Amino acid sequence: MTVASPRVANTASGSATVGVQAEAIHGDVNLYYAPPDATPAETFELGLRYLSGGMPEKARECVGDAVARGYVTSRSCFYLVLAMVSGRTVQQMTDADLTALRSLRGRLSRQPRDAWTDAAGAVMRLIDSLESHEQDPRILIKELEELAPAQRIEITRHLEIFLHGPLQDWIWQRAFDQARRDQRADNRTERVWKFFHPRPARARVRVPRPAKVDLVVYLRCAAASIVLALLTAFVAWAAWQQDWPITLSTLAVVVGAAVVSARTIAEWRFRTVRRGAKDRALLPRQRRPVGAVDGFTRRIERSIDRYFGRYVPGNADRADWLAFTSGIRAALRDELAELYRESRISARRVDWLIRFTASEVKSGWQEGHLWEYRTRLRIPAHLKVLCVLAIAVVGGGLGRIVAEAVESRPFSAIGATVVGLLAGWAAIRDGLGIFVEHRRFAADVAEAEDLLEARVAAYERWCQRLADKPSDLEMARWLDCDRKVLMDDAMRHYKLAPRNLVAHAFIEAPAPGRKQARVRNGPWRFSRYRLLIFLLTEDGVRQMTVESDFEKARFHGMDRLNYRFDAVAAVQVAEADDGHKTFELTLVNGHPIEAVVTAVSIEPHEDERSVSRVTLDAAGLSNTLHVLEGIAAEGKQWIHHERLREEGRLGKLASAVHEMLE
Structure with missing residues (x-):
């Protein structure tokens, strides 16, 4: 990855030219696979795995399809709402999403009250509070604290981008605290290396040459x-x-x-x-x-x-x-x-x-x-x-x-x-x-x-x-913890509270010298990452870049870069001839900020576009492009325009949520 130095006008060596030390495709793991004739229940479980694996776009497809085909439970409704808002801002909610929210009203009303219906209602009220400023956030926070731990953790994990204001402060603080507790959980530092080892080939020996006499x-x-x-x-x-x-x-x-x-x-x-x-x-x-x-x-x-x-x-x-x-x-x-x-x-x-x-x-x-x-x-x-x-x-x-x-x-x-x-x-x-x-x-x-x-x-x-090799879901959870810990460190360094942010974005890119592996149909996971955090405030962009030793759960080589909104000249994702996709942000002074975000190795039965899509989804590129392309096109006015667009979208969203809460 190439990152502009905050002090001098140069670029570090690009990771796009660094070879991969080792890679593995765990084709025997069907974590992200369902048969063509999968039942709605199987499709729903596949969607949950995508959501836990940090791929909300695929999760929305699968969970939405399962609910549309009749798999309606309090649990499926809760996760459908969660998938709709995970990794997105209000502005990124589509009309189709609003229609799906409205359709949940009757379905939820027919479900017996349990922990899932309570959690779904809490999420709805959180969304409603974005448009209605009359609600006391302390009441909503108390409601969240009274939820069962499993549902509360899921909410704090997936609504970090969606919310703002006092609720955002509470959600983020809980998410940061949980991330620090879970960053090394389940013996991470002793197990992660096993994920990058392929399934060993069975033992064989050469068959002895038979006795041969003319x-x-x-x-x-x-x-x-x-x-x-x-x-x-x-x-x-x-x-x-x-x-x-x-x-x-x-x-x-x-x-x-x-x-x-x-x-x-x-x-x-x-x-x-x-x-x-x-x-x-x-x-x-x-x-x-x-x-x-x-x-x-x-x-x-x-x-x-x-x-x-x-x-x-x-x-x-x-x-x-x-x-x-x-x-x-x-x-x-x-x-x-x-x-x-x-x-x-x-x-x-x-x-x-x-x-x-x-x-x-x-x-x-x-x-x-x-x-x-x-x-x-x-x-x-x-x-x-x-x-x-x-x-x-x-x-x-x-x-x-x-x-x-x-x-x-x-x-x-x-x-x-x-x-x-x-x-x-x-x-x-x-x-x-x-x-x-x-x-x-x-x-x-x-x-x-x-x-x-x-x-x-x-x-x-x-x-x-290798028996306790971590699953892809565990790898995704640890990576999410690293991202949140880094964000917490960045905000502490810049003395920012969540409410001070206009928006934030991140990219998880492979670092030089990494090992890489993935499960069938899943995103690439790496032993070393370049993590980029973009914190947008009224004054400009605070960018922090670190190299993460994922196996040891350590950060190295922190770089910080601050620039105004009007300093962003262009943002794009470029695809090389070999299939690598590179995020490129160019400042007006010519400084390039680059990160290779996809790899191209696939199995014969896999679709390259599908693998690339889930890798980009897991890397957080969708929201990052939404934010940075906006400021590249509109400069500081993007903040004002985004708020206007958000207000318009909030009205439609609140209308859909009100119908569910009535």
Whole structure:
């Protein structure tokens, strides 16, 4: 946002060019949604949510539609009147509103007396008092104080702009006091940050690559094994003819040793290959250039770099840590891109998984678990000794059998032995490859199951932590409290009472460096706001601008600017090519006062105009434009003209209210 300095002729850096740090659209929350065939009761409840969410324009539509379709209760009549005056001045009441007020007379008269009818009557008498100056405001104030707390709080919240005079002083003071009590209510500072986190994507793991061995390898291994078996049998038969007792005992020992050697060689080979593969996974890796990956993968990569840069072990240099984990980060990026790209989800929804992985790698580094696999896959000394002894026994035994066979059939035994050795080498080579591949798959499946279990547990912990995420209605209530507290501070600073104001207006705009989120069909909420308050008095405009840290409920960087009515040159809302809408107020000396008030990200099923409309409604832009456009066009005469217009409108409004009160 760009704000003119009260001291020098310059402008601060505009927020229109500041990128959004993070955003989330809670599409699974249907707070502001009703089905096309919604009943009048459902439409009314939707209108109440709009009203509580700070969007009175949409509230008037829904509540009015529900009452018109026959949903008439004392409660619906009360909220219809409240929606008509919320966020508006008398001058902004339309003829259609007056007609709707008149139509409530008969409907309210048929309702049994309860807290809602009392509250509706109190609002009507408050409106009537604007035109009739004979009523004692103390009587009306006493009536308001006797209302039930729920109804009284609603009245003080929504009639702040509509009323003036002593009643306005009372209403505002109650509203300001309530705002200070509620500003940090319901554990706000510990919960607001959760609103800006999207619903986490469910835990997934990459499906292990199935064991894949070419058919040629199977056939070659089988053929070599058959050849080896036949030639071994031939050599053994030749040796049997020479000395069958020695051949029989030697053959029994060779077979047993061969089984032991096969098992130990296979285990040795698997452990060696497995450990080498895991070593390579931890090795620093040259990452692909950013241009070689898509947008989703780039966002994943940025999140991975951010969290690994945050989770640095205490005993490691950050640069060394990032260099060491480059292979881990690249593997994680590729895995997440493969697992979640096709799900059409925001990359931020897997931030919890990235954070969990970074934390696990950090703890693994610190506690030595990162290299635990090397201990687990180390070849034990007894396995090495057993393998070597078994091979030696097989070699010695076969040598004895071959020697006996050569004495019986020299040439054929030698030829069979040579070919058998070649076939044995081929069978062992291919057999070990097949065994290691199937064993690799089984190990991958076991590790994937363990990893999935750990990720599911982390996912559930994160969901549990986000379980008390505030609703949009709570966010709207806290924002309204911030606005009222700021207004109270501004009026205290300028030593103004509510009755001293001709009018007031405000704008809630996103501040640089904010996070943003919204529920489906709802307005954007921000973690940092630029709040602008315009206080109009007989002498001119007092403007106060602060930056609000919404998560911590704190104000920073207060700027004050005073100018006369005739100093306002132009007021407008400009729409950029990218859809951003910017409020622009230009002073005659050229000072621009700007605030970006809408964002453009929507879900595929949403209407961009609808989202923009509710965001502008929640930002308070309608009344602000009404006030500031008036003074830009008429200058100080706007005060006089507005009062004349208001008197004319008050007459019609009082007539409609009188009919209801009779």
